[in-house]
Amino acid sequence: MLNDSILTLITLVPTAGAIVVAFLPRRGRAIPVFALLVTLVTFVLSLHLPAHFDYSQHGFQFQENRSWISSPAIRYHLGIDGLSLWLVLLTTFLGPIGALVSWRAIEHRTKEFYFLFLLQQTAMIGVFVSLDVFLYYGFWELSLVPMALLIAMFGRERGRQAALKFFLYTFLPSALFLVAILWLYAQTGTFDFAQIQAYLTTHTLPAQALSWVSLAFLVAFAVKVPVFPLHGWLSDVIQEAPTAMAMVVAGKLGLYSIFRFNLGLFPAQSRAIAPLMIALAVIGILYGALVALVQNDMRRLVAYSILSHLSTCILGIFCFALAGLNGAVFQTINEGLTGSALLVLIAFLYDRFGTVDMSEFGGLATRMPMLATLWVITALALVGLPLFNGFVGEFLVLSGSYPVHPSWVLAATIGVILSAAYMLTMVQRIFYRQPSALVVNQPHLDLGLREHLTLWPMAILMLVMGVLSPYWIKGIESGVSSLADTSPHITTSAAQNGAAASPAVQP
């Protein structure tokens, strides 16, 4: 029973909450409390998914398929597989975190903020669960709007410009993306993902047109990830956006879509463009890490670190090894988690000191031991220390891709070293130098209850995902195994790494 409507519930509960928020009184804490409750309810509902997910099965589960518009044939078709399962969970998990981190940061116009915030939840979940391309495109475009409005309305000084930049960067490629979708519809007569997929495998369409179509898809997604030359909006947005939005703006939506559509619908075209994407990914890894190394502004540092780590996912995807694909999905979740944790930590620092300029900090560890502890945990997870989630993701990607493109992967490995360099430098500069004037003059307030509640779930999850990674991987693998290359050479090495999913096996 619940299985038949759980996805609709998860998707629409935030919107229903948003509508209620619009009618709540502005006074007091009613709106934030209610919004937090809505996100918690959504999260609890989403826990139903992994509990009842059939990991032995490959297809879509929890499907709902109702007619929506008869002609053009658009259906309300939802469903998830191993690929989207954990991304939905990540989104719902970050919901309460986002509400908590905005608790103090957003004190005026809370109604507008939480209304849009909840709408954004719906849009993001909708992207992951839609199996009708029209519906998917709807959520995809919709996810731009609350995000851009929140950045414009609640961003820092240059929020408006950042919002415009973000919107235009992501909206323009979407126009061509729509042409591509409509062309596919004209050819196949359906918007249903599975039917399009089946049609494309059984019929031959003009090759040149198909490669343009797949390129239109890829560019739209690559901007959203972002992939190296298209990342111009990222650092501005992360710097200006309210933390709850900066946490979710990059990564998962674009990477998921590349998996679902570029690998799922256009395997041949994806392989044709793979060399370019791999090169861009490696450039992105190194460029992001190098730029992060010289930042003074913590938010910009995180932005470039996100660019670097997300490029690792692109590398994993376009090597088409099973272990690499598993690792890319896993790393997408990691990045969502650790990147968010880092942004939340920075936000808490900003709440206290009103600046995020690293040069003004120093010696904070003795003053704020709890903050320091959590910061170090997050930094280590991000760097990829064994036992943490970051290690599993990076290891899977690099070891899985190595047999395919050894030289590129070797270059990418330098990025791992660089990421350790900038993260540890940041920790050192903030927490371990001589206490700076700023730190000394501040009455030292360590984390409060709300802040503990925000951070510990993420920190614990980083550790749990690192130790018990097979639990996540088995779900992911059921979703991506059909997308991997099936040539014997790669399958054997991928099977070794993927099946074991343990750091002990070296290629």
Next chain:
Amino acid sequence: MNQALYILPEIVLTVGGILVMLADAMMAKPSSRKPLGWLAVLVSIAALAASLWQYQLPAGTAYFGVVQIDAFSVFFHVLIAGIVLASLLITLDAVTPTTEALGELFALFLFGAVGMMLMSSAVELLLVFVALEISSISTYIMAGFRRRSGKSPESALKYFLLGSFATAFFLYGIALVFGATDSTRIGDIAAAVSAAVAGAQVSPLLYIGLAMIVVGLGFKVSAAPFHVWTPDVYEGAPSPVVALMSTGPKVAAFAVLLRISFGAFPLLRGHWLPILWWLAVASMTIGNLGALRQRSVKRMLAYSSIAHAGYILVAFTALSREGVAAASFYAVAYAAMNVGIFAIISHVGGYDDRLTLIDDFRGLVWRSPLLGAAMGFFLISLIGIPFTGGFFGKFYVFSAAIHSGMVGLAIIGLINSGIAAFYYLRVAAAVFSRPSESSPIHAVTPAGFALLCALFLTVAATLILGIAPGGILAGARDAAATYPSATSPAPVPAAESALR
């Protein structure tokens, strides 16, 4: 009198308009004319009900075959009644009780609607011409209604001169077509054309006449390159009037263009298709590029309406029933969001248009959350974000075009919609930006009942068109089914095949 039922909404509006004028004459000079406005609102609701009721009528013609009721004309009747209703509500909100000659303004709204409705149901070109004149003359007068302010008379004069020029083209076109086919009836013309095509002796008069008709209607729908009057007229006319004239006459002119191109000349599609193809490209591009540079929201929306006319023309080039349905659907979506956004502009800017620069809308959402949110919503719909009428309309139009192989046109159109996002976003960014200390803030008077009704109508329509368009799509589809000859393999124009 069975035949009268075929023009029932028009009768309701005419009688209502006369009542409003009579009551106006009998009222004491200083008394408020707002009750007349509410009377006009009631009349337009009655017209809306009458239009909806017309769906029960069997399709057929009346009055010696000059008026035809079918799914197509009823669809546009309903749409026009809705537009007039919403723009009357906007007018009621914008004017003060003592605004000069207010009673006449309300009556003109109703008379104008008579013309627009007749345009969509007339199948005799001379009646189309008369209806076009009824609608145009009403709007000429309304455009100049603020006699005392500078831009309004100029706008009215410009509109009048260029508009009558366009009507002359249209009339000349009718005359030439009559010369070639011996008839001014849509059905007879189609038969004559088909005979001429079969005999391979199509008179050159026919081509010239058709071209003239297209030019005349091109003016009315403000398609580029016949668009030059649009920005000046929209800027000068009172905003509530622009809400009507940027949608009502335009929608009606599109109905006529659809009726003529698919009803009378489907066999000459090879000739009018390239013309409309280029008109579409020019309108979209010129409209969007022109809008980029505007500082006044009203001028910007004037250029944007040129671009939207281009999107509707894209649907024509699909040459299919799907295309006719898409054009009809887009007309509804365009009307809903455009009337809606002008409702807000008219309230914020005032009847005298004091505050219509983009900067005047800065921080609107903080001053009046309701108006700001509604404005944001309409802008989002105009940009074409999913789950709004604007998106679905665009989606449907371009889907029809691509289905007929017009991939190049669709790419041009969607790149254009990307450009359009720039200028809509400038307004949106102003609406949603935080009010700064330095810039003065104009307080917004709270929205009255009339405006709330207008906003409710337009927001609900835009949302329904985006989320549950099934009913209206079915209506558009039935309307398109009136043109059995619309579906046939599309000859791709030279320009399109060159693009491939």
